[in-house]
Amino acid sequence: MSFPKRIIKEAERIVSDPVPGIIAKPHEDNLRFFDVIIDGPEGSPFEGGHFKLELFLPEEYPMMAPKVRFLTKVYHPNIDKVGRICLDVLKNNWSPALQIRTVLLSIQSLLESPNPDDPLANDVAEAWKEDSSKAIATAKEWTNKYAK
Amino acid sequence: MGNIVAKEKRRGSHSPPSAHDDAGRRRSHTSPTHASLLQWGTRNEWNVPSSANRRVSLAQSPLTVLQSPRNASALNDSGANIEISPTDTVDGGYLVVQGVYTGPQDFHKAKVAQLQIERRLGPFYKPLQDFDPSWSDSQLLAALNGLPIPDSSSSYDSSTNIAAPGTGNSSRLSDEQLEMIRLYREPVECPICFLYYPPYVNFTRCCDQPICSECFVQMKRPEPHKPIPQHDAPSVAIPPDQAVSTSHITGLPEEEELISEPTCCPFCAEPNFGVLYNAPPIQTGIKPPSRNSHTSPLIKESHIHRTDMIASSTNTQTAAPIETSASAPSIHFPQSVAVSVSENDAPTSVLSGSFADRRRRRHSLPPLSPQVVTTDMIRPDWASKLAAARAKAVRTAATATAIHHAVFMGSSAELNSRRYRGGASRRSSTRESRRASRRAQDLEEMMVMEAIRISLLDEEERRLRELQEARSQTQHEHNDESNIDAIISGADDDLPMAGSSSPSGGNGIAATSSTDVSTVNADVFSMHDLDSTLPAVDTSSTNGHSNDIDAIQSTSKTIGTGLTEAKANDSSSRAHLENAFALQ
Numbered sequence: 001m002s003f004p005k006r007i008i009k010e011a012e013r014i015v016s017d018p019v020p021g022i023i024a025k026p027h028e029d030n031l032r033f034f035d036v037i038i039d040g041p042e043g044s045p046f047e048g049g050h051f052k053l054e055l056f057l058p059e060e061y062p063m064m065a066p067k068v069r070f071l072t073k074v075y076h077p078n079i080d081k082v083g084r085i086c087l088d089v090l091k092n093n094w095s096p097a098l099q100i101r102t103v104l105l106s107i108q109s110l111l112e113s114p115n116p117d118d119p120l121a122n123d124v125a126e127a128w129k130e131d132s133s134k135a136i137a138t139a140k141e142w143t144n145k146y147a148k
Numbered sequence: 149m150g151n152i153v154a155k156e157k158r159r160g161s162h163s164p165p166s167a168h169d170d171a172g173r174r175r176s177h178t179s180p181t182h183a184s185l186l187q188w189g190t191r192n193e194w195n196v197p198s199s200a201n202r203r204v205s206l207a208q209s210p211l212t213v214l215q216s217p218r219n220a221s222a223l224n225d226s227g228a229n230i231e232i233s234p235t236d237t238v239d240g241g242y243l244v245v246q247g248v249y250t251g252p253q254d255f256h257k258a259k260v261a262q263l264q265i266e267r268r269l270g271p272f273y274k275p276l277q278d279f280d281p282s283w284s285d286s287q288l289l290a291a292l293n294g295l296p297i298p299d300s301s302s303s304y305d306s307s308t309n310i311a312a313p314g315t316g317n318s319s320r321l322s323d324e325q326l327e328m329i330r331l332y333r334e335p336v337e338c339p340i341c342f343l344y345y346p347p348y349v350n351f352t353r354c355c356d357q358p359i360c361s362e363c364f365v366q367m368k369r370p371e372p373h374k375p376i377p378q379h380d381a382p383s384v385a386i387p388p389d390q391a392v393s394t395s396h397i398t399g400l401p402e403e404e405e406l407i408s409e410p411t412c413c414p415f416c417a418e419p420n421f422g423v424l425y426n427a428p429p430i431q432t433g434i435k436p437p438s439r440n441s442h443t444s445p446l447i448k449e450s451h452i453h454r455t456d457m458i459a460s461s462t463n464t465q466t467a468a469p470i471e472t473s474a475s476a477p478s479i480h481f482p483q484s485v486a487v488s489v490s491e492n493d494a495p496t497s498v499l500s501g502s503f504a505d506r507r508r509r510r511h512s513l514p515p516l517s518p519q520v521v522t523t524d525m526i527r528p529d530w531a532s533k534l535a536a537a538r539a540k541a542v543r544t545a546a547t548a549t550a551i552h553h554a555v556f557m558g559s560s561a562e563l564n565s566r567r568y569r570g571g572a573s574r575r576s577s578t579r580e581s582r583r584a585s586r587r588a589q590d591l592e593e594m595m596v597m598e599a600i601r602i603s604l605l606d607e608e609e610r611r612l613r614e615l616q617e618a619r620s621q622t623q624h625e626h627n628d629e630s631n632i633d634a635i636i637s638g639a640d641d642d643l644p645m646a647g648s649s650s651p652s653g654g655n656g657i658a659a660t661s662s663t664d665v666s667t668v669n670a671d672v673f674s675m676h677d678l679d680s681t682l683p684a685v686d687t688s689s690t691n692g693h694s695n696d697i698d699a700i701q702s703t704s705k706t707i708g709t710g711l712t713e714a715k716a717n718d719s720s721s722r723a724h725l726e727n728a729f730a731l732q
Contacts, residue, residue, distance in 0.1 A: 004248070004341070005275075005277055005341065005342055005343055006340075006341050006342040006343075009342045010342075059250075059251065060251055062340060062341075063249075063251075063366050063367075092370065092373075092376060093417075095412070095414040095415070095417065096340045096363065096366075096367075096414045097339055097340060097357075097414040097415045
């Protein structure tokens, strides 16, 4: 199986020069699949958690965004029950100049700053808006329960 | 190592043996345009317009119209019939893609070739998978030929370099090899495909980033979509004149109207993505369509009326000072069009300065600037795609409205009438259930009708596409949007009455359907008249039932596939839908 040079280089670079707090490991048999672990950012309700994600580079990559999904349960207004992520750079604001690295950084910063005004998980967003300290407590609870 | 020379021979015959020869030929050609066109005509390998999946629109972006330089008219005239050979070269690159992207290549290939010949878009250079600045010439050549990189100690001396062609070394390398080494000695890495190319790639008009032609031709507008509330992305807000709107025509509210947004720069997200080609000082291969190949046709021929856009003149071209300050308000032509190499220059003279020295820093250029190539220019079909998407959206909306009326106004009328009749006696309730079952029957028939209608419209659309494709091959020059409208509106009238190969089942349904429609139709009307207290139709609930419509549409795929003969009935069902629509 042959892969575009860009995918090979990105895979090499993200392994040899990883982003702090992010581990991305390409599958040996298919470089389009990555197993990702993002550490919960310090100071966020996700601190201390290690969140598993899967990342897939579609055939049209880099003209189309990578597909990324949380495998670990997260209590977050922009991440739904099945792990789908509401993030502009994964949708209409994708640009081929972005990379796996930048996308994962964006997800990390999404953990740091939830945006309940543009929700994917409506119930979480409502809870977040109604009583943010309670929502943050739930997020911490989930982090301890699922992401350790 | 011995086979490098042999492999090198495969390169095109367009590379000049020497600069003197090249200059001499340039002088002797009174009309290089026609010479090169003639040359093309004899090649048959790559017939571009016949490519099956290419859709050529009849509409042209306004940018395209504004930017066509007069000198390119010869190419424009034959634009649709250009035959591009995989061996044709421009400045050491090719006119056909080199296989970086494996997906469908749906850009306008003839237009791209034309822009490449005009030196407005970089050719498709052969990409170098890896590069190491410490490579010797022989190692570089091996990399270019996809061979394993030899040890630096083998064969050629690693210290020998093209910069000293007068030494004995040059006799061992062919002119073609020297040319290759010259091109790839200081390559740039395309930030999108991560491959290495000669420094003569394209640079973005807005933020001056390199992008190879292979990546540039992949860039396109996003699919037509409803306007996205710009709550978090003011940087990509589209000026009103760029986001084409026709809500006054379609009658849809502004926020429901599909729009097509211009491609944004992948690096800085500036709308109206465009690039400029950083042409090498010495042009090789197919000559640009100009009598004087030493001055860019673009400078001489472009009529610069928009003084606010281009404040430069040709006198900025001679020297090459490096503009470092962003405070200077004037905009300069890029190096790419400021070709002023003396005829006596040997090819080695380009090595005197590094790539960075040769290329002048430039401020951002507006998308309408005559040197800029935008993605709309190489994909002129965006307007027709938008028109098609809108037509489809309007049809879907009409269908939704009609079904909404039939189903929900009907049933609410039923409920109300029941209320009017007072207490529900046993007898009347059986009548009610009979009525309800009749209603269900009617509804089912109506859904079948709708399925047929939708499949007919799809077929119609497909035919229209074929028609457009056939037309675009014959009349490229009469591209304008009014043609599309004419065809779209005309197609309704000139449908053939009978398909040749429809399954027998189609006939029966089609034959009975037209009467059924009038039944359902009358029903809707009578219910409406009967019940004056009918609640006002809530348009928002139409959206809520879009799932139902989806289901119906998917039914249509199964029911309606063979029903080409039912076309005659299309108009009657359409009339019904219009009636239903008028009710609202």
